[in-house]
Amino acid sequence: KPYRIAVIPGDGIGKEVMPEGIRVIETAAKKHGVAVQFDHFDFSSYDYYEKHGQMMPDDWKAQIGGHDAIYFGAVGWPAKIADHVSLWGSLIKFRREFDQYVNLRPVRLMPGVPSPLAGRKPGDIDFWVVRENTEGEYSSVGGRMFPDTEREFVTQQTVMTRTGVDRILKFAFELAQSRPKKHLTSATKSNGISITMPYWDERVEAMAKSYPGVKWDKYHIDILTANFVLHPDWFDVVVGSNLFGDILSDLGPACTGTIGIAPSGNINPERNFPSVFEPVHGSAPDIAGQGIANPIGMIWSGAMMLEHLGEKQAAQSIVGAIERTLAERTLRTRDLGGNADTTACGKAVADMVD
Amino acid sequence: KPYRIAVIPGDGIGKEVMPEGIRVIETAAKKHGVAVQFDHFDFSSYDYYEKHGQMMPDDWKAQIGGHDAIYFGAVGWPAKIADHVSLWGSLIKFRREFDQYVNLRPVRLMPGVPSPLAGRKPGDIDFWVVRENTEGEYSSVGGRMFPDTEREFVTQQTVMTRTGVDRILKFAFELAQSRPKKHLTSATKSNGISITMPYWDERVEAMAKSYPGVKWDKYHIDILTANFVLHPDWFDVVVGSNLFGDILSDLGPACTGTIGIAPSGNINPERNFPSVFEPVHGSAPDIAGQGIANPIGMIWSGAMMLEHLGEKQAAQSIVGAIERTLAERTLRTRDLGGNADTTACGKAVADMVD
Numbered sequence: 001k002p003y004r005i006a007v008i009p010g011d012g013i014g015k016e017v018m019p020e021g022i023r024v025i026e027t028a029a030k031k032h033g034v035a036v037q038f039d040h041f042d043f044s045s046y047d048y049y050e051k052h053g054q055m056m057p058d059d060w061k062a063q064i065g066g067h068d069a070i071y072f073g074a075v076g077w078p079a080k081i082a083d084h085v086s087l088w089g090s091l092i093k094f095r096r097e098f099d100q101y102v103n104l105r106p107v108r109l110m111p112g113v114p115s116p117l118a119g120r121k122p123g124d125i126d127f128w129v130v131r132e133n134t135e136g137e138y139s140s141v142g143g144r145m146f147p148d149t150e151r152e153f154v155t156q157q158t159v160m161t162r163t164g165v166d167r168i169l170k171f172a173f174e175l176a177q178s179r180p181k182k183h184l185t186s187a188t189k190s191n192g193i194s195i196t197m198p199y200w201d202e203r204v205e206a207m208a209k210s211y212p213g214v215k216w217d218k219y220h221i222d223i224l225t226a227n228f229v230l231h232p233d234w235f236d237v238v239v240g241s242n243l244f245g246d247i248l249s250d251l252g253p254a255c256t257g258t259i260g261i262a263p264s265g266n267i268n269p270e271r272n273f274p275s276v277f278e279p280v281h282g283s284a285p286d287i288a289g290q291g292i293a294n295p296i297g298m299i300w301s302g303a304m305m306l307e308h309l310g311e312k313q314a315a316q317s318i319v320g321a322i323e324r325t326l327a328e329r330t331l332r333t334r335d336l337g338g339n340a341d342t343t344a345c346g347k348a349v350a351d352m353v354d
Numbered sequence: 355k356p357y358r359i360a361v362i363p364g365d366g367i368g369k370e371v372m373p374e375g376i377r378v379i380e381t382a383a384k385k386h387g388v389a390v391q392f393d394h395f396d397f398s399s400y401d402y403y404e405k406h407g408q409m410m411p412d413d414w415k416a417q418i419g420g421h422d423a424i425y426f427g428a429v430g431w432p433a434k435i436a437d438h439v440s441l442w443g444s445l446i447k448f449r450r451e452f453d454q455y456v457n458l459r460p461v462r463l464m465p466g467v468p469s470p471l472a473g474r475k476p477g478d479i480d481f482w483v484v485r486e487n488t489e490g491e492y493s494s495v496g497g498r499m500f501p502d503t504e505r506e507f508v509t510q511q512t513v514m515t516r517t518g519v520d521r522i523l524k525f526a527f528e529l530a531q532s533r534p535k536k537h538l539t540s541a542t543k544s545n546g547i548s549i550t551m552p553y554w555d556e557r558v559e560a561m562a563k564s565y566p567g568v569k570w571d572k573y574h575i576d577i578l579t580a581n582f583v584l585h586p587d588w589f590d591v592v593v594g595s596n597l598f599g600d601i602l603s604d605l606g607p608a609c610t611g612t613i614g615i616a617p618s619g620n621i622n623p624e625r626n627f628p629s630v631f632e633p634v635h636g637s638a639p640d641i642a643g644q645g646i647a648n649p650i651g652m653i654w655s656g657a658m659m660l661e662h663l664g665e666k667q668a669a670q671s672i673v674g675a676i677e678r679t680l681a682e683r684t685l686r687t688r689d690l691g692g693n694a695d696t697t698a699c700g701k702a703v704a705d706m707v708d
């Protein structure tokens with residue numbers, strides 16, 4: 001029985017990079033005897049919203065909830081539709097309703113991609129950011145009082161639950177334990193955010209007791225961002241709350257040269273629901289429609305998806321193909337200083353798959 | 355009548371760099387005909403806490419509230435005293451009770467200091483981070499429910515008031531307007547933090563109407579941290595909430611080579627209360643007691659203090675002396691690859707003051 005993948009290209013360059021992602025997955029699947037079926041969906045896009053007045057059909061959960069995974073391009077088009085409508089109406093809904101409590105992103109300096117950090121070489125930067133993906137600072141509790149007066153104020157609660165914090169920490173410690181360095185770094189800010197962050201620290205300490213083989217440390221988020229720039233070689237697995245993880249998983253890829261090639265997974269580790277795999281770059285309205293977007297983030301996200309499905313070899317063959325394509329420097333898109341278009345770059349990676 | 359400066363060395367290397375800060379201020383003051391009187395206080399330190407069971411005397415406000423400014427070393431010693439006791443018992447008390455609602459930090463690549471960012475030269479990175487310093491994410495509202503059970507949860511409110519947001523934005527727009535580029539960047543996260551951050555954006559938009567000469571833009575904090583690394587030359591004045599400003603004002607100095615030399619001001623612009631000037635580095639227990647700390651953050655903070663007091667020439671003479679000392683590369687501390695001690699470095703800067 002083939003894996004059933006729900007394909008959602010979404011907006012902007014999401015539509016342009018998706019075919020290349022599928023091309024490479026199909027190539028790797030064929031070579032490794034993996035059967036994959038792609039089902040295409042047009043919702044979770046501005047086009048759909050324009051026609052239907054909402055981002056997704058009422059029965060979206062029935063339509064894609066039974067799939068093995070969701071392969072997602074990008075959503076959002078700030079000039080046309082408010083972020084809170086487009087994002088909270090799709091991406092954040094998936095995260096919450098499919099309980100994708102792990103947001104996982106590799107931070108790896110790839111061969112052939114110059115780092116903005118002086119003197120860093122492939123191998124120097126190679127770690128994972130594990131982000132809590134359902135609660136924390138992204139809450140819906142809060143409001144405004146005395147509107148339009150001088151006394152006006154607005155509040156929003158950060159919410160951390162025992163369940164929510166413990167399960168992301170468990171995932172992060174497990175990941176650290178599976179890696180050679182066995183090193184976990186926790187992002188905190190307990191010296192300033194004096195209620196929720198000390199709780200986070202407390203749960204890290206408690207969880208660490210179950211992983212005596214893992215060395216762990218913690219940094220306040222301010223100095224941690226500084227250390228991403230000054231000492232990216234210090235890190236192996238970095239875990240953070242929804243907001244801190246969000247920041248670190250953009251800053252990390254930036255330190256490796258371009259967020260244009262970074263992949264991500266929104267993962268429900270128990271597989272009770274499909275997980276979403278998407279490139280870190282957004283819909284990029286400024287370059288959409290020109291066919292010049294870099295498809296590597298989409299392709300790499302496909303590798304993460306295959307890995308999540310248990311197809312390690314096929315996944316590894318794609319990551320290897322990306323590395324070799326980048327290292328050869330012949331076929332690269334404009335963001336990396338070349339002039340290949342999206343399709344040519346996707347084909348080049350597909351050709352490298354072994 | 356001399357300016358009356360309250361001197362609080364605090365903990366660790368705070369005590370070691372303070373004499374150098376004073377040395378350089380006294381030199382500049384003499385050369386520029388400025389009269390300064392330093393009054394020394396031993397509270398806001400672990401030593402004081404050990405003797406008295408609290409960080410500061412009950413009448414601390416009476417003791418230092420009438421001074422023209424507070425010159426502050428560093429506070430905190432995590433192994434000996436919990437951060438929330440030491441920091442909330444001194445630094446954060448000053449910020450709140452002296453209404454120091456602006457936290458101001460320069461991000462400037464100095465001559466002779468190698469940037470961790472490839473190919474960046476002095477002049478490429480030169481901007482200010484303006485941080486809201488009294489409310490936002492650093493609130494005291496929140497708590498824990500169902501402790502020690504599986505249902506346990508913790509909440510903490512972010513609080514933004516009209517007064518609090520508008521006054522920091524006004525300060526930032528004024529600063530931008532006074533600079534050649536007249537460019538303001540606002541840090542937001544309205545696509546994820548869906549109540550307080552859209553309010554922040556709304557107030558930025560409203561405030562911008564009063565400053566038609568200032569070009570402004572906004573970035574979500576995740577991509578903004580990425581842009582600090584990828585495009586530090588884009589920025590002129592960057593304004594953020596208490597948390598976002600905290601992050602950006604550590605990340606910014608990291609991009610310029612070392613947070614060991616960065617200064618900061620906790621400012622009450624109306625001068626109803628004294629402002630605090632302190633280096634960005636903390637008490638640094640790991641190198642305390644060895645006399646090797648870099649005093650330049652302390653000295654530069656002294657220049658910011660003189661500037662705040664209206665003594666522009668004296669302030670500028672100190673910044674120039676720092677630049678020349680760093681550019682000559684002869685007398686530098688270990689963090690910058692030299693082997694001068696704290697005192698030698700302080701004397702070198704003092705000698706350069708003109």
Ligand SMILES: CC(C)[C@H](C(=O)O)[C@@H](O)C(=O)O
Pocket residue numbers: 191192222441600
């Ligand atoms: C020590 C800590 C509470 C403080 C803060 O977060 O405000 C520090 O990081 C700073 O930036 O001055």
Ligand SMILES: CC(C)[C@H](C(=O)O)[C@@H](O)C(=O)O
Pocket residue numbers: 087246545546576
């Ligand atoms: C689009 C936005 C809501 C989202 C987030 O902050 O979670 C994005 O930045 C991401 O990291 O996937």
